[in-house]
Amino acid sequence: MSDLIIKTNKLTKKFGSKRVVNHVDLQVKRGEIYGFLGPNGAGKTTTIRMLLGLARPTKGSIQIFGEDIKKDKISILKKVGSLVEYPSYYGHLTAYENLEAVRILLDAPKSRIDEVLSIVRLTKDAKRPVKGFSLGMKQRLGIATALLGNPELLILDEPTNGLDPSGIIEIRELIKSMPKEHGITIVVSSHLLSEIDQMATQVGIISKVIFQDSISKLRERASSKIKITVNEGESAWKMLLSHGITSDLAQQSIYLENGSDEKVAKVVKSLVDNEYSIYRVEEEKKSLEEIFLELTGKEGGL
Amino acid sequence: MWKYLRSEFLKLRKSTIWLLVFVSPLLSMLIGFGEANFTSDIKEYQWVSTLGVMTIGHSILFLPLLTGVFSSFICRYEHSSGGWKQLLSLPVSRRNVYIGKFLMVSLLIALTQILFVAGLLFIGWMKGFSTGIPWEVILPSVIGGWLACLPLIALQLFASVSWSSFAAPLAINVIFTIPNILIVNSERFGPYYPWAQPFLMMMPDSTDSFGALHVSFETLFIVVLGSLLLFFCSGFMYFMRKEI
Numbered sequence: 001m002s003d004l005i006i007k008t009n010k011l012t013k014k015f016g017s018k019r020v021v022n023h024v025d026l027q028v029k030r031g032e033i034y035g036f037l038g039p040n041g042a043g044k045t046t047t048i049r050m051l052l053g054l055a056r057p058t059k060g061s062i063q064i065f066g067e068d069i070k071k072d073k074i075s076i077l078k079k080v081g082s083l084v085e086y087p088s089y090y091g092h093l094t095a096y097e098n099l100e101a102v103r104i105l106l107d108a109p110k111s112r113i114d115e116v117l118s119i120v121r122l123t124k125d126a127k128r129p130v131k132g133f134s135l136g137m138k139q140r141l142g143i144a145t146a147l148l149g150n151p152e153l154l155i156l157d158e159p160t161n162g163l164d165p166s167g168i169i170e171i172r173e174l175i176k177s178m179p180k181e182h183g184i185t186i187v188v189s190s191h192l193l194s195e196i197d198q199m200a201t202q203v204g205i206i207s208k209v210i211f212q213d214s215i216s217k218l219r220e221r222a223s224s225k226i227k228i229t230v231n232e233g234e235s236a237w238k239m240l241l242s243h244g245i246t247s248d249l250a251q252q253s254i255y256l257e258n259g260s261d262e263k264v265a266k267v268v269k270s271l272v273d274n275e276y277s278i279y280r281v282e283e284e285k286k287s288l289e290e291i292f293l294e295l296t297g298k299e300g301g302l
Numbered sequence: 303m304w305k306y307l308r309s310e311f312l313k314l315r316k317s318t319i320w321l322l323v324f325v326s327p328l329l330s331m332l333i334g335f336g337e338a339n340f341t342s343d344i345k346e347y348q349w350v351s352t353l354g355v356m357t358i359g360h361s362i363l364f365l366p367l368l369t370g371v372f373s374s375f376i377c378r379y380e381h382s383s384g385g386w387k388q389l390l391s392l393p394v395s396r397r398n399v400y401i402g403k404f405l406m407v408s409l410l411i412a413l414t415q416i417l418f419v420a421g422l423l424f425i426g427w428m429k430g431f432s433t434g435i436p437w438e439v440i441l442p443s444v445i446g447g448w449l450a451c452l453p454l455i456a457l458q459l460f461a462s463v464s465w466s467s468f469a470a471p472l473a474i475n476v477i478f479t480i481p482n483i484l485i486v487n488s489e490r491f492g493p494y495y496p497w498a499q500p501f502l503m504m505m506p507d508s509t510d511s512f513g514a515l516h517v518s519f520e521t522l523f524i525v526v527l528g529s530l531l532l533f534f535c536s537g538f539m540y541f542m543r544k545e546i
């Protein structure tokens with residue numbers, strides 16, 4: 001089997017005349033934590049609903065495990081666990097009964113309930129009605145439900161939304177441990193870049209365009225500049241130019257694009273030789289946030 | 303199919319709504335106790351007249367209302383906290399989910415009917431009715447009443463699946479149930495009014511005081527089956543295509 005777990009082709013969804021998802025080509029590889037990133041309203045949930053067969057694409061196709069969701073929905077869903085938007089639960093049932101109601105449908109062994117309860121650390125609260133649970137506990141129960149069928153692919157839509165910081169950390173650690181300990185591929189969506197940055201190995205940014213690559217490639221796009229602050233910026237800049245070194249001048253500081261170590265050393269040496277006082281040599285990175293904003297456009301609604 | 307029913311049963315059992323199956327049989331039994339005082343002189347009709355009296359409130363009011371309450375409720379826990387979303391992203395067939403819910407409500411109504419008969423038998427035993435139990439009257443009555451509830455269940459399930467509100471389908475059901483008392487008297491409309499059918503099917507033949515009772519059993523049966531098919535298929539097709 002190919003190593004692409006999810007592959008969509010020009011996936012498009014319209015509500016009325018409004019294009020909510022437009023020509024999205026997702027490619028998720030086995031064993032990755034794929035961060036599905038986009039501002040609110042970008043169409044993440046809609047895309048995920050289509051992946052799960054809850055909504056039909058207006059155009060385009062979806063292949064999961066190499067099978068078409070239109071034709072082999074049930075056989076695909078057997079290997080998928082999911083949590084869409086806010087957590088789903090039956091409030092009048094206990095956590096255990098919630099899992100049991102799903103387990104019966106999955107034909108999973110009863111022992112699996114205790115296993116997933118312990119993975120999300122809800123064993124102690126298993127006998128309590130879920131309506132009394134905190135949001136974080138409901139979210140964890142949702143993940144437990146998603147894990148019941150021993151899925152190969154886990155799709156989690158904004159799993160940390162609305163949680164307090166400790167809840168966020170807990171869910172994040174849980175997600176990060178999953179591929180290592182259970183060999184699961186994970187798609188996790190979020191509107192927060194920092195979230196994705198901390199969990200994902202691959203990233204897909206959905207908005208007008210789609211950027212899709214490994215997180216480290218995204219970081220590389222955060223190209224660095226060397227900023228040198230000296231006593232007389234403008235004259236130093238001219239001196240460097242006369243020595244054949246191009247640089248930028250802004251607010252009396254000198255900026256070097258893509259400064260290699262040798263280049264920086266050379267610049268510093270000529271500045272010292274010409275008796276300028278060097279106050280600071282700093283590396284300035286464009287933040288991931290800035291790149292995210294650049295990719296998603298200003299109207300991103302952040 | 304069995305696992306769908308088991309899962310549904312688990313969700314239903316822990317709610318208290320199923321206790322409603324006891325209400326109508328109990329009330330009907332109380333009414334039945336009161337009635338028999340007046341007709342005890344005609345011994346052959348003790349059973350049938352008690353059944354007739356018990357049937358009125360049960361089938362004109364309670365059965366139609368119960369179909370609505372159970373149908374709404376069996377969808378309510380799916381609507382209220384994202385249940386549909388979770389349920390339908392499992393490897394389940396939507397067809398079986400829908401049929402499972404329909405069967406579950408049908409079973410609850412069947413249970414109500416069984417308790418209703420138990421109530422009748424209890425009255426007969428307490429009062430020492432002298433003749434044997436006329437099963438040839440009782441069985442067609444309760445089974446017919448149950449059959450006549452199926453189109454109503456199908457219709458209510460359609461409404462409950464479509465609307466995420468719990469109250470709206472219930473309110474509409476009440477609005478359509480109230481004119482029942484008039485419509486069962488109408489020979490023209492009675493047989494075609496789904497909410498009147500449980501009564502028309504349940505009422506034992508000997509009591510001729512309601513206009514629509516003159517309609518033949520065959521007509522009723524065809525109308526019930528036809529509307530069941532129509533309502534069930536509409537709701538089913540809607541559910542199969544519904545985006546969650």
Ligand SMILES: Nc1ncnc2c1ncn2[C@@H]1O[C@H](COP(=O)(O)OP(=O)(O)O)[C@@H](O)[C@H]1O
Pocket residue numbers: 015020038039040041042043044045046047
């Ligand atoms: N059923 C629907 N009908 C009409 N518009 C919808 C529907 N579902 C979502 N939308 C719209 O689609 C857009 C994308 O929504 P969504 O997929 O929830 O985005 P995200 O999950 O990225 O925040 C939003 O503008 C939303 O209003």
Ligand SMILES: [Mg+2]
Pocket residue numbers: 044045046085157158
């Ligand atoms: Mg969303």
